[in-house]
Amino acid sequence: MDYSDQYLGEIQIKQNTAISFSHNAFGFGSKRTMQKINPSVDMSHLGCEWMDILQTQCPPDWKALLPSVNLARTDRLLPANSLPVLSYLPEMVELAPSYNQPLIKELIKHRTKLHFNQTYGEDDFGADFLKRYGWIKFLGPDAYWHSDSLSSGLVLLGDNVLYPEHWHEAEELYFPISGSGDWYHENYGWRPKSPGDCIAHESNVKHAVRTSGEPLLLLYIWRGGDLQQKSDYHKR
Numbered sequence: 012m013d014y015s016d017q018y019l020g021e022i023q024i025k026q027n028t029a030i031s032f033s034h035n036a037f038g039f040g041s042k043r044t045m046q047k048i049n050p051s052v053d054m055s056h057l058g059c060e061w062m063d064i065l066q067t068q069c070p071p072d073w074k075a076l077l078p079s080v081n082l083a084r085t086d087r088l089l090p091a092n093s094l095p096v097l098s099y100l101p102e103m104v105e106l107a108p109s110y111n112q113p114l115i116k117e118l119i120k121h122r123t124k125l126h127f128n129q130t131y132g133e134d135d136f137g138a139d140f141l142k143r144y145g146w147i148k149f150l151g152p153d154a155y156w157h158s159d160s161l162s163s164g165l166v167l168l169g170d171n172v173l174y175p176e177h178w179h180e181a182e183e184l185y186f187p188i189s190g191s192g193d194w195y196h197e198n199y200g201w202r203p204k205s206p207g208d209c210i211a212h213e214s215n216v217k218h219a220v221r222t223s224g225e226p227l228l229l230l231y232i233w234r235g236g237d238l239q240q241k242s243d244y245h246k247r
Contacts, residue, residue, distance in 0.1 A: 052124040054155060058082035060114035061149050064230055065163065068186050068209060076234060078150075078158050085155040089126035094145040096167045097122050099226035103167075106225055107189035108206050115189060115228065118147075118165075126155075127167075130242070136175060143169025143226075152238055163232040168192070174220040177244040178212075180236030185210040185220075190227040195219040 059082050066074060080086075100122065104115045118125070127145045136144075144167070148154040151162035162181070165188070168174060176195065185194070191205035197217035204210055212218045214236060220227070 052121055054085055054121065054125075055083045057114070057117040057121060058085075058149065058156070060117055061163070061165075061230065064111070064114070064186060064188070065232065068230075069184065069232065070209070073184065073232065073234065076161055078156075078161065080150070080156045080158075082156075086157040087153075087155060089155060091124050092126050092128060093123065094127045094129065094167075095142045096145040096169055096226075097127065099143075099167065099169050103189040103226055103228045107228070111188045111206060135244070140172060140174075143172040144174065151233075159238075161232060161234050162238045163230070166229040166231055168220065168222050168227040168229070170222055170224055170226050172222050175244055176217045176219045177242040178215050178217050179233075179242040180214055181233040181238060182214050182235050183212040183218075184232050185212075186230040188228040188230055190222065190225045192220055192222045192227045195221075 058080075062077075062080075062082060065077055069077065100115060100119050104112055104119070107115055125147055127147050129141060129145050131141070131144075133141065146164055146166045148162065148164035150156050150158050150164065152159055154162065154164065166185075176197075185204075187204055187206045187208055187210075189206065191203060193201045194204050194210050195201050195218055196212070201221075220229075
């Protein structure tokens with residue numbers, strides 16, 4: 012979850028066509044695209060499932076920061092954008108605990124109308140990584156629901172993929188929704204994690220994620236620092 016100084020620009024709607032500047036909510040490169048927006052997508056159920064997990068699993072100090080948002084209506088419209096990693100969604104439903112399955116089913120239901128994106132390009136981590144990686148952002152300065160103090164959404168990883176070491180100013184929590192994987196923390200090394208766990212990354216701590224044999228769906232939340240910073244992954 013790496014936010015750069017770039018942002019998803021304000022969408023200009025003219026005859027139901029959006030001119031969007033696809034800057035990085037997670038640090039992805041700038042692209043100017045012409046895309047159709049379908050304003051009829053109802054994200055209320057998806058939003059409720061996402062917020063319920065945050066309310067249930069966030070530690071008290073994080074939970075106290077959660078904004079009161081109108082989940083019946085998003086604050087902004089974003090252009091639909093699909094990714095190859097969405098092909099793992101049916102398997103993610105099967106792997107998820109029953110209490111997390113409604114969230115994934117809502118993703119599947121609306122996947123053709125939602126804005127999924129990526130942080131990196133082929134020059135960063137390679138073409139194969141991009142086929143097995145993506146995210147959707149629900150809350151943040153440029154997300155469906157607006158917040159200047161928090162950012163939250165979902166990260167999707169395919170099977171047998173390494174999300175290499177990176178770090179960022181914002182503090183971060185991960186909550187596995189479906190599947191299991193290994194997390195690297197520069198102070199603790201690699202540790203296995205699965206649904207029900209909470210993974211905390213302090214500001215600017217090196218961390219990484221890898222999957223083996225099954226895909227992984229994660230809920231993330233950021234606080235503090237620059238919520239639009241792109242993660243650094245160069246050696247230090």
